[in-house]
Amino acid sequence: MTITSAQPDRFEIWRERLSGSVASITITFIIVMAVGLLWVGPRFVSTSNIGIIGSFLVVPLIVGACAGFALLAGVVDLSIGSMVGFASALFAIQIAGGMDPWIAAPLTLLACVAMGAINALAIVHFGADAIAATLGMLTALRGMTWVITGIGGASGAIFAFHPGLFGMANSRVLGLPVLFLLAIVLSLIAAGVVTKTRLGRHVQAVGGDDKAAARAGIPVARVRTFALLLSAFGAGVAGIVFVAQLGSAARATGFGLEFQVYAALMIGGYSILRGGVGNPVGGMLGLLVVAGVSNIIELKAISPYYTNIIVGALLLGAVLLDRLRGGDPYE
Amino acid sequence: MGHKTYGAATSAGALAFGLVLGFGAPAAAQDDGFxxxxxxxxxxxxxxxxxxxxxxxxxxxxxxxxxxxxxxxxxxxxxxxxxxxxxxxxxxxxxxxxxxxxxxxxxxxxxxxxxxxxxxxxxxxxxxxxxxxDNLGAGIAGGEGLGALVRDEWDCNPDLVVSAEGAAAGIVNEWRTGGMRTGLRNICPEIPDERWVSFESQGDAAVGLPAARDLLAAHPEAVRIAVVGLNDGGVLSLIQAAEQLGRADEVMGWGQDGAFITGDNVNPALKGSVFYFxxxxxxxxxxxxxxxxxxxxxxxxxxxxxxxxxxxQGCPVTAEEPATVPDMEERVRLLLEAPAGTTAYDLFCPNR
Known part of the structure; x- marks a missing residue:
């Protein structure tokens, strides 16, 4: 009798644990790891392979950690991919002109934050639709990137190899890229801010119900402005990292990155249209899951044309899981 | 909060587990054969x-x-x-x-x-x-092909010579479009400089369409229009824009790469291309x-x-000539059936 009464409690505890937003992506992540280990073998989790995946993930991780705040605050920022391209072009043209990276980097970040401020002005202070406003910024930044890269010559690229930057961007600790480890730490710090601080709770509250948040005395406009500035700042940092890693910037840099990042964030539990939902750890795991799936396909020499099908299926699965665990229906 | 804390702890644990597993694991390579x-x-x-x-x-x-x-x-x-x-x-x-x-x-x-x-x-x-x-050579050959048509049909007096650029291709774009302009000038050196214009087609018929429409709108007086471009798709974007505006009667284009010069639906204004296969x-x-x-x-x-x-080797062709050239799928099939080392140029170029 005692046993039978204890079983439902334990079941209930596990059901609750597994229904959390981060729990479902954690399970997906573990499944991907297991599939990779069983199908590809130990080299799937070799330091070399994780290093390759990690190097590639630095930019999306930084962008995702910062743009996630905008999503949480209920203002999707579609300009992040173009912002990365803009930042990379601006940073590269300064480096190519012989400027010290330590001067070029803050100037680049300042320009990106200024662009983010324009987003914030349009959305927060003039009440523009976030999708429309940031779509406009996406287009404008893409144009600016083309103008800047045009200065670099006919190749459509700016070659800005800097040995010090390149060495820093590609340095490793225990076989893993330092920048990847830092990007992981950044995601964990973001998660800490979201879940443990008053600022994080304010961001979630504003995204969840801005009117209720305002009634509770939360400065909605200030919180959303902060989120949009942070999103732009993160994209700026990512653009600089991109140049440091590749030694160049191109017109295509950042093209489509917004879809790559937001797809992964949604797989990780965020919602594009519903603020207040998601956790940076979930977003990080979403990016790792997508990268892990792509890597399995690559290492098994399966046609790369299947990758998008699988990522799309994962995204649909994440949406379904979100509904099953009680997320709001699409309104 | 409990869910999130648990989830974060689990995920961090899973990540650490994966990384720990990885340390020491060899990055195994395929070692059997080339x-x-x-x-x-x-x-x-x-x-x-x-x-x-x-x-x-x-x-x-x-x-x-x-x-x-x-x-x-x-x-x-x-x-x-x-x-x-x-x-x-x-x-x-x-x-x-x-x-x-x-x-x-x-x-x-x-x-x-x-x-x-x-x-x-x-x-x-x-x-x-x-x-x-040889992108420059292919460009010059294509430009001379179009130049011969412009000379024969318009007495080297087009209203406009449009270059459909694809700047993202970098120097390749410069070689091809620049080569085509050079080739056209080789045949028709008297075309005034102000009649040479360009637009960004991005090498794609659909993507380049709006910019092509804008260019035509900016030159409402142009009737005889010669088009060169990075590739067939870019040239087609100008031709299709002219069709939308009802101005395609006297447009002649010559592309590069041969992507749209074969098959049953070749645009009649696309007068030629250079097959790269x-x-x-x-x-x-x-x-x-x-x-x-x-x-x-x-x-x-x-x-x-x-x-x-x-x-x-590039293979310049007029629109009439590619009728004997199969489409891409068939070309791949025949190419793989051919003796080793045989190229598509050897098999399909009408002017080899």
């Missing part, structure tokens, strides 16, 4: 990008080699990651088409450091074997570079476009 890695361009614009991989795969498998294909997704960072994966997986040689060559110096560094020889198509990079078309590049790369490497007799790395490791 492995050819292929990095396809990955731009969804063009059937030929996929066909380049299909032909390389078939030729590699016919030789008993291992074959690993990755897509660059038209993204420079992905291309660099792919190069790292090929090195990790023990590729003995690699081929790439990288439409975003800004990462080529980094890729060359990775491959050269690992001692993996790499062939690159059409966009030259120091440290990589160059296999490709892009699907066939792997024949050149494997015959002239990869096979010698596999045999232990690596050729010297000739990386400059002017002194290529293997030259692909």
């Amino acid at each position: 492995t050819l890695g292929m990095m396809v361009g990955g731009n969804p614009c063009c059937e030929w990008m996929k066909s380049q991989g299909d032909v390389a795969r078939a030729l590699a498998e016919a030789r008993g080699w291992n074959y690993m294909e990755l897509s660059n997704n038209n993204d420079p960072a992905t291309a660099l990651r792919n190069a790292q994966i090929l090195v990790q997986e023990g590729a003995d040689a690699a081929i790439q088409f990288n439409g975003q060559p800004s990462s080529n110096p980094a890729i060359a560094q990775v491959m050269n450091a690992a001692g993996v020889p790499i062939v690159t198509y059409d966009i030259a990079q120091e440290g990589m074997y160059f296999v490709g078309i 892009l699907e066939s590049y792997a024949v050149n790369a494997i015959r002239d570079v990869i096979e010698p490497i596999a045999a232990g007799d690596a050729p010297p790395v000739r990386w400059e476009a002017g002194d290529p490791a293997s030259q692909v």
Whole structure:
């Protein structure tokens, strides 16, 4: 009798644990790891392979950690991919002109934050639709990137190899890229801010119900402005990292990155249209899951044309899981 | 909060578990036989990008080699990651088409450091074997083809000469469109400078359409319009814009690459093109570079476009001539049935 009464409690505890937003992506992540280990073998989790995946993930991780705040605050920022391209072009043209990276980097970040401020002005202070406003910024930044890269010559690229930057961007600790480890730490710090601080709770509250948040005395406009500035700042940092890693910037840099990042964030539990939902750890795991799936396909020499099908299926699965665990229906 | 804390702890644990497992695990490589890695361009614009991989795969498998294909997704960072994966997986040689060559110096560094020889198509990079078309020569040939038509039909007096650019292709765009303008001037040197205009087509008929419409709107008086371009798609964007505006009666275009000059629905204003037979590049790369490497007799790395490791021959054709040229799918099939080393130029060029 005692046993039978204890079983439902334990079941209930596990059901609750597994229904959390981060729990479902954690399970997906573990499944991907297991599939990779069983199908590809130990080299799937070799330091070399994780290093390759990690190097590639630095930019999306930084962008995702910062743009996630905008999503949480209920203002999707579609300009992040173009912002990365803009930042990379601006940073590269300064480096190519012989400027010290330590001067070029803050100037680049300042320009990106200024662009983010324009987003914030349009959305927060003039009440523009976030999708429309940031779509406009996406287009404008893409144009600016083309103008800047045009200065670099006919190749459509700016070659800005800097040995010090390149060495820093590609340095490793225990076989893993330092920048990847830092990007992981950044995601964990973001998660800490979201879940443990008053600022994080304010961001979630504003995204969840801005009117209720305002009634509770939360400065909605200030919180959303902060989120949009942070999103732009993160994209700026990512653009600089991109140049440091590749030694160049191109017109295509950042093209489509917004879809790559937001797809992964949604797989990780965020919602594009519903603020207040998601956790940076979930977003990080979403990016790792997508990268892990792509890597399995690559290492098994399966046609790369299947990758998008699988990522799309994962995204649909994440949406379904979100509904099953009680997320709001699409309104 | 409890859920999130638990989830975060679990995920951090899972990540740590994975990383711990990885330490010490070897980055195992394919060690049985010769492995050819292929990095396809990955731009969804063009059937030929996929066909380049299909032909390389078939030729590699016919030789008993291992074959690993990755897509660059038209993204420079992905291309660099792919190069790292090929090195990790023990590729003995690699081929790439990288439409975003800004990462080529980094890729060359990775491959050269690992001692993996790499062939690159059409966009030259120091440290990589160059296999490709003579873009400037192909451009001049196409321009002279269109010039002959402009001379015969318009007495070298067009209202406008439009160049459909694709700046993202970098120097390749400069060579092709610049070559076409040079070729046209060779035949019709008297066309005044103010009649030469250009627009950004991005090498795609649909993408370039709005810019092409804008250009035509800015030149309402132009009737006889000659069009050159980076490729057939770019030229078609201007032709289709003229059709939308009811101004296509006297438009003559001449493209590059031959992508839209075969089949049953060739646009009548597309008067000619230059076939590159892009699907066939792997024949050149494997015959002239990869096979010698596999045999232990690596050729010297000739990386400059002017002194290529293997030259692909362009095939200028008028719109009437490609009727005998099969479509891409059929060309790939026939190419793979042909004796080893036979190129699509050998099989299909009407003017060879």
